[in-house]
Amino acid sequence: MGCVLSSANAFAACTQDRAIYTDRDDSYTLTFRQVPEDQPVATSNEFSIEKNDSDLKLDGVVMWNEGVARPNGIIMYKCPTGDVTGDELQACTVWRGVIYALKEGADADLLPQAKEPAAQALLLPDFSSSMSSFDFKSQKTIETFPWEVFRFKECVPEQ
16 A cells, blocks of 8 residues: 555655656656746647657657647657758658546546646557557568557656
8 A cells, every 4th residue: 555655745745747657567657857948839749659668759749739738749759950841850750639638537638747746547549559660761670569558657856
């Protein structure tokens, strides 16, 4: 029981921009990163997803849309930097969709903003199937894909 309590306290004390998650098989790690507060940002959250024990790394951003506020996530693989065209961005986009925060009791909510308390778990609907159909153009085929739920693992210490 103490383990559950300490885990619950850990994600509650952690802000979303310092949260680290892992998938069910502990094959992939999703890590949020802090965005400097003194610069204007178009994204509310930035993160990476890495396949453990490999060099596969995906970059992700979350942008809240106007109107009906939703945390729209985009996960990309080796996108070009600088001015990119819509076609270039589409070619390197692995997944896009709303990221949901999951709570105990199977309740779903929207992803917290960067400085809000971290979510207990995240749901990225259809992420696994999007990854399996994406052409990573690598020598080595990817044999395992992440589950669509990532559970809180730990918090990056404050600097």
